[in-house]
Each structure stands twice: as structure tokens, then as C-alpha cells.
Amino acid sequence: MTDQQVRKDDEIAEAQTQAVIDSAHLEGLEIKSLTQWQLARRKFFQHKLAMTSLVILLLVFLAALFADFIAPYDFAEPDVPNRSSPPTFEGQHYFGTDKIGRDYFSRTLFGTRTSVYVAFIVASVSTVIGVIIGGVAGYYGGAIDNLLMRMTDLFLTIPFLAILLVLSAFLGAGSPVRVAFILGFLFWTGLARIVRGEFLSLREKEFVEAAKVLGASDSRIIFRHILPNTLGPIIVNATLTVAAAILVEAALSFLGFGVQPPFPALGVLIADGQDSLTTLWWLATFPGLTIVLIALCINFVGDGLRDAFDPKQRVK
């Protein structure tokens, strides 16, 4: 298409829009323009899969949050007469019990609470670090930018899981908060790169130039003008980080280097069930399915958010 044609098409489209607005005015209707956030919210609400996943997620999170009230049993106390019971509704052992009679439904609820708690700390810590480092590197460029990029390159040469395992083995992990902070301090590199890219392109835009000419300070430009425009990718990344953190924490805890007993975490529960996979199959199955359910829902929500923040995708 030539430039002329494009301009012509634009003019036609503009005229059509104007006609629609005019006719709406004639009918006494007012057309409201929508802000980016309203558009994103509307698009997200229309995304059926993402909305369903969000509802399921909220239910699971609420159940985990109020585990004290919902769980039929204590997570550590054994129900001795019903040892090694398969899943049953009568005894309220929905997910069965282990060899010493601990109720796995209750344990899964409390484990979910620990795992989700850890994942939220990881997402918050890594998002704050990633935004600050990525923003500084992207806005100021130069030596800071170079250092950051070389550092993230270097981190790519060594398996992430190996670094995590070494750190949590020697820094004495075990409590959920410590595991969460170790993970959080390592998870920021991906987001830093994304934020850096956004800042790099936005700082050259006319509106930033205009703000500079008007004498806005660097911090005002960063927080008022650039950051709000990068919130979409940041929110999407933070959401997906929660899913990634749950999976990685579960793997660490399973290997014995993450959250450790007596804290119940989903990875720990699966590790406990590992020895009796064929006899007491429910021990490893239900905590694992819980992880899959949470991670799957978060991934769908993240996907929906990505579509919602993408200006190329129109509201139906």
C-alpha cells in the first residue's frame, strides 16, 4: 500500500467514526472514550478462559487462606484408627491419609497456603528489584546498562536451578520466608530485561521529550510518564512469576533444599508420598494435582492479561 492510499483510508475511517458519533448525538446518546485501563479491564472480563481461571484461583487461595476453619483435621495430628485410608467422604478424608494417619486434605490445604505465600513474596520482591534495575538501566543507559546486561548474560550460563540449590543448601533455607527471599533475589533478571526494553523505547518518545522541555525532573518522568506505560508487561510478568515460583519452590522442597518439615509445603507432601507411590497413590497425586491446577490457572490468567494489555487486540 502506498502512503497516499493509507492516508486516504485513514481519512475515510475518520469520517466514518465522525458519522457514527454524530448519529449517536442525534439520538441523544453520548459516546464515552475509554482509557487504556478501562479497555484492558473490559477485554479481560470478556476472556472466558482467563475469567474462569481467576475464579478457580480465588477459590483455591481463599480455601488456603482460611485453612484453619476449612480443614477438617490438623495438618500434623494423626487420626490413628484411619491410617493409610484411601480418599473417602465418610471419614472426611477427601484426599486420604498417610501411614501414620495424617489427613492429606488438610495437609494439602496448609501446604497450598505455604506455597502460595512463598510465591507471592517471590513475585513482589523480584518485581520491585526487576523494575528498579531494569528502569535505571533503560532510562540512564551507559555503563549501568552494560553491567546489567552482562550480568544477566552471565547468569544464563549457569543453570538457574543449580544456583538456587547451592544458595538454599548453604544459606540454610527451610523456613518459607527464607526460601521466598532467596528465590525473589534471583527471579528478577527476566523482568529487568523487559522493563529495560520498554524504558529504552519510551524515553525517546515525544511526550517524554515534552516533559523534559517543561522542566520535569528525572524521577517525575520515570514515575509519572514512563512507568504507567510499562505497567502492562510488569503485571503480566508478576503474574507468571507466581506460577514459576510455585513450581520452582515445589521442586526445591521436593529435593529437600526448600521449605522443610515441619512446615507443610506441596513439594514436601509429594516427597513424603514418593515412597508409597503404588500402594498409597493418593499421597503424591493430590498435592501434585493442586500444583498443576494453580499453575495452569495462573498461566491462563497471565495469558488473558497479556491479551488485555495488547492494544492490537480489539474489544469485540
Added chain:
Amino acid sequence: MGTFIARRLLYSIPVLLAATILVFFGMTAVTDPISQIRLQPNVSQQTIQNIIDRKHLDEPVVVQYGFWLRDVFFNQFGNTALGDQPIWPDLSRAIGNTMQLVFVSELIAVVLAVVLGVFSAKKQYSFFDYATTTISFFGFSVPIFWFALILQALATWFFLETGFRLFYTFGQSSFAPENAFIDRIQHMVLPIVTLSYVSIATYSRYQRASMLEVLHSDYVRTARAKGVKERVVTMKHALRNALIPVVTIAALSFGAVLGGAVITETIFAWPGMGKFFIDALIRGEVYTLMAWLMVTAVAVILANLVADIVYGWLDPRIRYD
């Protein structure tokens, strides 16, 4: 091509040196060999003093780094702190065992992911497309260790039900097997399925996205317009360009695959690098861990070099001289 590879290898030297700094000073920051050994009972003060002398642990950290670097480059990573055993023989055996798993599973993963990605891009929004999308979403969401456990449980259950040993769930080979090759394959299948599943999920998404982009590009339309058969358009014009992002992602994920091998090998008791790493971690063998981290750094650097060579073959516009 020869000069390109030589130049790239030269570029790798500073990266490798930076990796040694990261590994050594990172490890020193979180622990030291002596405090790990002190955790063990029955180690005399004399033994500890010998280790301090042998590893120059009473010198400044930078000097220790120098001695360690000498060991790494000229002494095959040197010896362990406790026991004074050479690290390399065990580590190299583990590398060999892991490479069997990683090469086969990555090969399967790349081939399958390309096939799946191309078909779902060609038939966008078809049932097949939705099915592969769903499966790959599960791939992102299923913990790799849990997937391995499920496979293990299924294989054991199959054996208990039918009495026929289809796949082994443990180790690398049986004691005195009838046919060593088939026996090895029976041991390899489950770890390979575990390792390749997650890779397939990631790679096929990339393949689908890049294939869709290429199929909508102008030169593909031109090819169709001049009457090239659809099969040739897909296989020759589109696929070749669409492969580039997948090659990148496969090379970049090599570290992650080795990380996945840590979990997979631990569960299936495969005597490879992953199990070696966990064993060293449990025993607190700092020097062995640092050797392991260096080996993986070299492996990732080499994987990226291979990716660069493959780019040149896929896209003749990329010249290397």
C-alpha cells in the same frame, strides 16, 4: 567457517573467566569448604589442618582463587577437600551418562516440537491446534518431578499388573542383562520422556508463533502467487526461516535442561551429572560443586556456539567471514 568458530571460541574466553569469578566468589560468599567439613563427625583437627594447607585456605581469597583457577585449567579441577580424591574421573563419567539422556531427549524434543508447531500453525484454530496448545499449557504447569513420579508409578503398576517389565524406573542398567542395548533403552525411556516433555511444550509454542508469522509474510505470498506447490512453500520457503527462533530458544534453554536433569536423574537414580550434583550438595563438597558449575557453563557456551553455526546454515544472509 573455521575462522568464525575460532573467533567465537576466543570470545568465549572472557565469558568463561567471568563465569569462574561468579562461581568461585559466589560460592565463597555463601560457604567455605572447612565449615562444611566441620559439620561432619569423626574428622580430626589434623585432617582439617592438612586441607587448609593443601587448598591454601589460610591465604587471602584472591590468592585462593588463583590456586583454584590453576587447578581448574591445568589440573582437571583438582581434588576434593575431604579425602583428596581427583574430581574429574567421576565427573566425566557422570557427564557421559547425562549426555546420553540430554542429547536424545533434546533431539526428540526439537523434532517433535517443530512438527507440532508447523502443523498447528498450518491448521490454526483447528482441533489439532487447540489440542497441542492445551498440552503445552500443561507442560508449563506440571512440575517436572511430579510428572516423573507419575511415570514411575504407572510403569511400576504396569509391571505389577502384567508381570512384564516394559520400562525400568531405576538406575541405568540391570545386573547381567540378556541384551545390553535393549536393557539400556528400557532404562532410558522414562527419563527421556520426562526431560523432553517440558522442552516440547516450550519449543512448540515458539515454532507455532514463528511459523504463523512467516506464513503471513510477503515472500510466502509471492511464492504462492507464482505457483509454487503448497508443500514446497511450507517446507522450503517458510520452515527454514521459522526455525531460527526455535534454534535460539533451544540453545538458551540448554542450562534449564541441565537443571531439569538434576531433578530427573535424582528421581530415576540415573548416574549422571544431576545426581552427581545433588550428592555433592548433600555432602557439602564445595570444590566438586564448583567443578560442576564450570562444566555446565562450558556446555551452555558451546550450545550457543552450535546455535550460531546453525543460524548460518538456515539463513545464508548471515555470513561469518
